[in-house]
Amino acid sequence: xxxxxxSECKPLLEVRGLKKYFPIRSGLLKKVTxxxxxxxxxxxxxxxxxxxxxxxESGCGKSTTGxxxxxxxxxxxxxxxxxxxxxxALSPNEMRMKRKDLQIIFQDPFASxxxxxTVGEIxxxxxxIFELYETxxxxxxxxxxxxxxxxxxxxxxxxxxxxxxxxxxxxxGIARALALNPKLIVADEPVSALDVSIQSQVLNxxxxxxxxxxxxxxxxxxxxxxxxxxxxxxxxxxLGRMVELAPKNALYEEPxxxxxxxxxxxxxxxxxxxxxxxxxxxxxxxxxxxxPSGCTFHTRxxxxxxxxKTDKPEFQSMGxxxxxxxxxxxx
Amino acid sequence: xxxxxxxxxRFRTDNGEITVLDGVSFQINKxxxxxxxxESGCGKSVTSxxxMGLLPRTARITGGEILYNGENLVAFSKDxxxxxxxxxxxxxxxxPMTSLNPxxxxxxxxxxxxxxxxxxxxxxxxxxxxxxxxxVGIPRAEEIVDEYPHQLSGGMRQRVMIAMAMSxxxxxxxxxxxxxxxxxxxxxxxxxxMRELQQKSEMTIMLITHDLGVVAEMCDRxxxxxxxxxxxxxxxxxxxxxPKHPYTxxxxxxxxxxxxxQEYLFTIGGTVPSPGQMPAGCRFAERxxxxxxxxxxxxxxxxxxxxxxxxRCWLYE
Numbered sequence: 178x179x180x181x182x183x184s185e186c187k188p189l190l191e192v193r194g195l196k197k198y199f200p201i202r203s204g205l206l207k208k209v210t211x212x213x214x215x216x217x218x219x220x221x222x223x224x225x226x227x228x229x230x231x232x233x234e235s236g237c238g239k240s241t242t243g244x245x246x247x248x249x250x251x252x253x254x255x256x257x258x259x260x261x262x263x264x265x266a267l268s269p270n271e272m273r274m275k276r277k278d279l280q281i282i283f284q285d286p287f288a289s290x291x292x293x294x295t296v297g298e299i300x301x302x303x304x305x306i307f308e309l310y311e312t313x314x315x316x317x318x319x320x321x322x323x324x325x326x327x328x329x330x331x332x333x334x335x336x337x338x339x340x341x342x343x344x345x346x347x348x349x350g351i352a353r354a355l356a357l358n359p360k361l362i363v364a365d366e367p368v369s370a371l372d373v374s375i376q377s378q379v380l381n382x383x384x385x386x387x388x389x390x391x392x393x394x395x396x397x398x399x400x401x402x403x404x405x406x407x408x409x410x411x412x413x414x415x416l417g418r419m420v421e422l423a424p425k426n427a428l429y430e431e432p433x434x435x436x437x438x439x440x441x442x443x444x445x446x447x448x449x450x451x452x453x454x455x456x457x458x459x460x461x462x463x464x465x466x467x468x469p470s471g472c473t474f475h476t477r478x479x480x481x482x483x484x485x486k487t488d489k490p491e492f493q494s495m496g497x498x499x500x501x502x503x504x505x506x507x508x
Numbered sequence: 509x510x511x512x513x514x515x516x517x518r519f520r521t522d523n524g525e526i527t528v529l530d531g532v533s534f535q536i537n538k539x540x541x542x543x544x545x546x547e548s549g550c551g552k553s554v555t556s557x558x559x560m561g562l563l564p565r566t567a568r569i570t571g572g573e574i575l576y577n578g579e580n581l582v583a584f585s586k587d588x589x590x591x592x593x594x595x596x597x598x599x600x601x602x603x604p605m606t607s608l609n610p611x612x613x614x615x616x617x618x619x620x621x622x623x624x625x626x627x628x629x630x631x632x633x634x635x636x637x638x639x640x641x642x643x644v645g646i647p648r649a650e651e652i653v654d655e656y657p658h659q660l661s662g663g664m665r666q667r668v669m670i671a672m673a674m675s676x677x678x679x680x681x682x683x684x685x686x687x688x689x690x691x692x693x694x695x696x697x698x699x700x701x702m703r704e705l706q707q708k709s710e711m712t713i714m715l716i717t718h719d720l721g722v723v724a725e726m727c728d729r730x731x732x733x734x735x736x737x738x739x740x741x742x743x744x745x746x747x748x749x750x751p752k753h754p755y756t757x758x759x760x761x762x763x764x765x766x767x768x769x770q771e772y773l774f775t776i777g778g779t780v781p782s783p784g785q786m787p788a789g790c791r792f793a794e795r796x797x798x799x800x801x802x803x804x805x806x807x808x809x810x811x812x813x814x815x816x817x818x819x820r821c822w823l824y825e
Contacts, residue, residue, distance in 0.1 A: 234691035342779055372547035372718065377762040377773035384772065399691065402721075406764030406773065429766065443696035445721030447763055449744045457700060458693045461661045 188222035189393050190246070190361060195219040195255035197238070197245045201466055213466045215241040217417040219255070220492065223361070228387070228394040230408030230425070232401060232440075236462060238417040239397045243363040246395070247279050248272050259361070277307055280354035284366035286346030290338040296349050297334030300324070303356045323352040326389075327382060344375035348382065355386065363395045368403060380407055401444045405429055410498070413437045416465055416473040419492060422500040433501045435480045472504065480505060509712060510559070510680060511535040515572035517551075517558050519783075526783045528554050528567070530736045533810070536680070541706065541713040543727035543744070545720060545759075549780060551736040552716045556682045559714075560599050561589040576680075595625040598673035602685035604665035608657040614641075615653035618672050625676045640671040644701060663694035670701065677709060684716045699726060720763055724748060729816075732756050735780055735791040738810060741818040752819040754796045790822065798823060 196219075198212040216238045223229045231239045244250040246257050248264060257264040264275060283289035290299055300320045303309075310316045321331035327348040338346055347367060354362055364383070368376040380403070386392060398404050404411055405425055412422040413434065421434040432438045439456040446453075458477045463469055469476045475485040484504050492502040517529040529551045536542050544552045557563050559574055561581065574581040581592065593599075601607040609617060618637040622628055628636060634653065641649035644667040657665055666686060673681055683702070687695040699722065706713055715726055723730055723744065730747045732740040732755065740753040751757045761774030778795040781787060787794065793803040802822050811824040 234693065344779070373720070373762045374547060374759060374776040375779075377764075377775045378777075380764075381772050381775060401692070402764045402766050405766055406770065439693060443692045444766070445695070445699070445719065445725045446766060447720040447724045447748065447760065449724040449727075449748050455696065457696050459697075461663055461694070462691075 187225065189225040189260065190223040190395075191256075191258040192222070192246065193220050193256040193258065195242065195245055195257065196253040197241050197250055198253045211466055214417045214468065215465060216245060216252075219414075219417075219419055221412055221419065221422055223393060223395060225360075225393055226387075226391055227410065228396050228408045230404040230411040231395065231397045231414060232399065232404050232411060233414035234399060234440075234462060236416075236465060237414040238465070239399075239414050240365050242414070243281065243365050243395060243397050247276070247281055247363060249281070274307075277357045278360045280357065280359040280362050282347075282350050282354050282362060282364045282367045284369050286343055286350055286370065287338075289350055290346060292338055295335050295337055296324070296329075296341070299338070299349060300334075300352050300356055303353065307357055309357065319356070323355055326355070326386070327352045328378075342375075344371055344378060347371060347375075347379050351379075351382065351386070355390070358390070359392070361393045361395070363397070365397045366399070367396075369398065369400065376403070383407070401441060402446075413440065416462065416468050418473060418502065419500075420474065420502050422492075424498055427497065427499060433495065433499065433506065434474075434503050435478050435505070436474050439479070472502075509536055509538045509577060510714075511573075511575040512555070512559070513573045513575065515555070515558060515574065516570045517554055517563065517567055518570045520566045521784075523784060527570075527786075528736050528783055529558065530786075531572070532733070532736070532738055533572075534731045534738055534741055536712060536714055537729075538679075538712055539710055540728045541715055541726055543723040543730040544714065544716045544733060545718060545723055545730060546733035547718060547759075547780065549735075549783075550733040552733050553684055555733070556599065556684050556714065556716055559682060560593060560597065561586075562593075562599075591625075594621050594678070595676045596678055597680045597682060598676070598678035599682040599684065600666070600669045600673050600686050602688050604662060604669050604689065605657075607669060608665060610657055613654050613656055614660075614668050618653075618668075618675050621672060622675050636675065637671075640675045641668070643674070643705070644668075644671045645697075646671070663690055663697060666690060666694075666698055667701065670698075670705070674705060674709070674711075678711065680712045680714065682714045682716070685718070686715070687722065688717070688719070695722075702726070720760065732759070735786065736783065737791065737820060738818070739792065739820045741810075741816075743816055746815070746817055752813065752817060752824065753792075753821050754798050754823075755792050758795075790820075 195216055197216040198214050200209040201211040203210045219242060233239045245252045252265050297320050300323055301316050304316050320334060324331045329348055368379050396408050408425055410424050411428050412419050415436050421437045432441055439458050442456045460477050463476060471487045472485040472490050475481045482504060490502045490504050492500055494500055513533050515529055515532040518525045518527050532555055546552045558569055569582050615634055615637045618640060619633040622633040622636055638649045638653050641652060646652055646667055687698050717723060727744050730742060730744050731738055734755050740756045751760055758776035776795050781791060789804040789806055790808050793799040808820050808822045810818050810820045812818050813824060
């Protein structure tokens with residue numbers, strides 16, 4: 178199956194020019210003086226059944242992207258087209274009904290589960306809200322089934338979240354997301370808080386569920402080896418913009434954007450004494466409130482040219498499903 | 509240089525005392541970088557706090573010795589320990605945000621250490637602080653020295669922590685997850701800096717981390733901990749090439765490999781036993797695919813395999 182072709186013929190989700198600006202207020206009257214451009218003009222598509230990875234360092238806007246797609250944060254501009262319908266234009270009530278198809282798994286399994294509800298209640302709640310089943314008995318059966326699917330004992334449904342370990346809590350979060358049979362799941366750093374041995378359990382579970390239910394994932398992570406393992410296509414973000422988007426093997430074998438190159442070379446690899454060239458970036462990520470002119474990466478870029486300081490590079494297609502925003506490829 | 513012998517550390521809890529470190533032994537040789545790896549709760553941080561004499565009030569060392577150049581640190585008084593800490597053995601912590609004092613300038617925090625441990629006067633100490641900041645690659649060191657921690661980014665704060673730790677030229681640096689809170693590109697900068705400083709000053713580093721990639725890049729020797737015990741000790745290349753203990757094998761198998769395609773990752777089933785309820789036999793037996801009867805009945809000792817490798821597993825009896 179060629180995921181690329183598939184993504185071009187019938188995307189499940191299409192993001193066009195998505196923007197999310199956070200106002201900065203200052204002074205006595207709290208006037209809006211500037212904006213943090215957390216997500217600035219982002220466009221990509223997600224095909225049915227694929228996993229799109231979004232990577233980048235802290236503050237690059239990857240989580241904001243996930244939330245703006247689901248309208249957990251109202252987008253400042255752009256369109257989010259899900260099955261032919263623009264989510265950004267729906268009324269809050271219509272959007273709420275849409276969330277049946279679009280679910281999210283959060284990073285912190287400690288903060289995203291209500292500590293006063295039992296696990297059974299947590300998983301059942303979405304079914305009550307969307308009136309999925311007629312009787313409480315049917316719902317309870319579904320809860321038990323979901324708990325088994327994610328590898329929890331169904332007799333533990335009367336327990337509270339604090340009685341479970343981090344990995345088990347993440348499984349609860351996954352069961353809750355699955356309760357409504359969603360089509361798309363945004364997974365925002367789902368394994369970052371977990372130890373490696375638990376991380377592999379959760380990743381395997383997510384892959385099983387994808388096969389079983391035909392799920393589509395947007396997988397947000399800062400961990401490049403996890404993303405390589407789990408995703409079909411990967412988008413790299415820097416300071417609110419996507420700098421490169423490519424099928425995973427192409428991206429890891431031949432990264433085009435200088436930022437992608439240095440990011441990949443910075444990952445420590447569990448192979449001692451392996452020789453490789455490392456590109457160490459100097460300096461820190463600039464503030465998104467006051468991003469550099471032209472290409473936002475030019476202040477740290479090893480291949481910076483004059484044009485990079487003044488002109489913003491277009492996010493252009495390089496063929497084979499690859500996209501890059503860099504003046505190096507403008508000839 | 510540092511030898512930990514059969515160290516036992518216990519914590520007081522509402523349900524009585526629990527043993528968090530149970531018979532931890534390993535040694536650190538001069539000039540090497542030793543990695544201590546393991547998952548959350550395995551006791552790697554408690555080991556480092558025991559060495560530093562920085563255990564919380566609810567914890568105490570109930571057995572064993574920590575020999576530093578032949579002297580037992582466990583028997584040291586608070587005053588004696590204060591003379592060692594910072595001067596002989598320095599530590600950097602995971603959270604550069606919380607381990608710097610927000611109400612003192614960066615210079616004042618470095619100077620405090622220098623004034624306590626050396627005969628420098630204030631002016632010399634400030635000069636020294638600026639030098640240290642330059643050494644760890646902080647731009648505008650003359651100005652930064654009078655700034656407060658909140659004015660710096662995470663990577664810069666970790667550099668300040670390293671400058672502080674290095675300011676009295678310690679012979680051993682204990683680094684507890686020094687790059688875990690940082691982004692990969694910043695992590696690469698900090699690891700590079702640590703390597704460079706080590707070459708310059710012939711310092712010994714004990715690096716505590718859960719990231720096997722960092723271990724592979726930084727360390728000469730590795731100690732793997734599980735549930736409060738050392739389960740394997742080996743040279744770094746041997747550990748990655750031929751891991752001996754089933755837990756190490758599982759741990760290495762669980763990390764996604766960037767070079768090969770795998771549909772599913774290897775997993776270690778189950779979870780770590782809680783410190784209050786350790787099984788009688790091997791602590792890993794419940795999750796081990798190779799476990800046999802003896803594993804459930806008798807706790808294995810740390811077997812010496814005679815090539816610098818040690819493994820706490822009955823398979824190597």
